[in-house]
Amino acid sequence: MDSTWLDDHYPSLDLNLDVSSLGRFPTSSSTNLEDEKLSVEREERIDVLKAELTRATEENKKLKSITSNYITLWNKMTDLTTITATTTACTASNSERGSPSPTTSPKRKNHQDCSIDQHMESNSGEEYSCKRVREDPCNPRVWKLHFRTNPSDSALVVRDGYQWRKYGQKVTRDNPCPRAYFRCTFAPSCPVKKKVQRSIEDTSILVATYEGEHNHEQPNSQVNGAAKDSFSTKCLLPDNSTLTTLDHLKSSSELVLQDQVMSSPSQEVLHRSLVEQMARSLTQDPAFTAALATAISGRMFQS
DNA sequence: CGATTTTGACCTGCGC
DNA sequence: GCGCAGGTCAAAATCG
Numbered sequence: 001m002d003s004t005w006l007d008d009h010y011p012s013l014d015l016n017l018d019v020s021s022l023g024r025f026p027t028s029s030s031t032n033l034e035d036e037k038l039s040v041e042r043e044e045r046i047d048v049l050k051a052e053l054t055r056a057t058e059e060n061k062k063l064k065s066i067t068s069n070y071i072t073l074w075n076k077m078t079d080l081t082t083i084t085a086t087t088t089a090c091t092a093s094n095s096e097r098g099s100p101s102p103t104t105s106p107k108r109k110n111h112q113d114c115s116i117d118q119h120m121e122s123n124s125g126e127e128y129s130c131k132r133v134r135e136d137p138c139n140p141r142v143w144k145l146h147f148r149t150n151p152s153d154s155a156l157v158v159r160d161g162y163q164w165r166k167y168g169q170k171v172t173r174d175n176p177c178p179r180a181y182f183r184c185t186f187a188p189s190c191p192v193k194k195k196v197q198r199s200i201e202d203t204s205i206l207v208a209t210y211e212g213e214h215n216h217e218q219p220n221s222q223v224n225g226a227a228k229d230s231f232s233t234k235c236l237l238p239d240n241s242t243l244t245t246l247d248h249l250k251s252s253s254e255l256v257l258q259d260q261v262m263s264s265p266s267q268e269v270l271h272r273s274l275v276e277q278m279a280r281s282l283t284q285d286p287a288f289t290a291a292l293a294t295a296i297s298g299r300m301f302q303s
Numbered sequence: 304c305g306a307t308t309t310t311g312a313c314c315t316g317c318g319c
Numbered sequence: 320g321c322g323c324a325g326g327t328c329a330a331a332a333t334c335g
Binding site for chain 1 (some may be wrong): 306307308309310
Binding site for chain 3 (some may be wrong): 304305306307308309310311312313314315316317318319
């Protein structure tokens with residue numbers, strides 16, 4: 001990713017710093033000797049200012065480079081989290097009920113699989129129950145998300161920003177790893193359920209299957225806001241705080257990512273949205289731009 | 304002490 | 320009707 005790519009894809013990253021109002025060149029129309037002295041001094045000062053301008057330009061490039069690094073890092077992080085999300089109408093799944101599943105035992109038919117990511121199904125050979133007719137047939141939304149986790153971490157927990165209560169755990173026939181059942185507890189009437197199970201092929205991957213739609217706000221939206229604030233604040237000193245900023249991004253990324261996924265499964269849109277969000281938090285933060293302009297102008301006029 | 308997790312029992316649909 | 324398997328319940332245990 002280079003700066004050209006950056007300009008093409010994220011024009012909002014342009015910091016648009018205006019330092020013209022921070023100082024003026026002295027003017028004079030005298031023609032005597034003193035004026036000649038002043039003229040020499042002025043030229044010397046112009047040279048100094050040119051050098052400072054060059055340095056400021058370089059600094060601007062550095063800042064752009066840092067932003068690019070954030071984007072690169074973000075892309076790497078999202079690569080670690082394979083996301084698939086599929087929705088389907090319950091009418092379709094209901095109508096398919098009764099037709100045999102190509103990958104399952106003759107005893108069970110698909111109920112959820114009708115709406116679940118075919119890629120994973122074909123790869124893992126996982127089987128999902130299809131029989132729960134008593135489940136709300138008017139709740140058509142089924143999402144399946146894959147989270148890469150530390151294989152040594154045996155917890156069936158994915159941080160998606162919502163509040164869940166575990167109400168059951170079961171070992172299924174085709175997967176030795178237990179499946180955990182969760183309900184959303186943020187709102188008492190929220191119908192959303194979640195099943196979490198490790199992938200049989202790669203136990204470092206947690207497969208979370210969401211059913212239904214939340215009927216309340218994303219409870220951690222405030223956390224997201226705090227993350228943005230923290231990000232922009234720490235970027236005031238990018239050279240010194242890169243690590244802490246990136247660590248913070250790492251800790252909050254999954255949460256932010258899921259928030260976006262729920263509204264749009266497209267990774268391209270996701271990336272663009274998040275990068276724009278990062279850029280906005282930099283360019284629209286008056287404290288950031290003011291501090292940057294001050295830093296640059298301070299160097300220009302310190303001599 | 305309330306919230307959450309654990310876990311065995313129970314419920315339900317489906318195929319035979 | 321029976322057995323299987325996934326899903327849910329609820330009492331006990333655990334946690335903060």
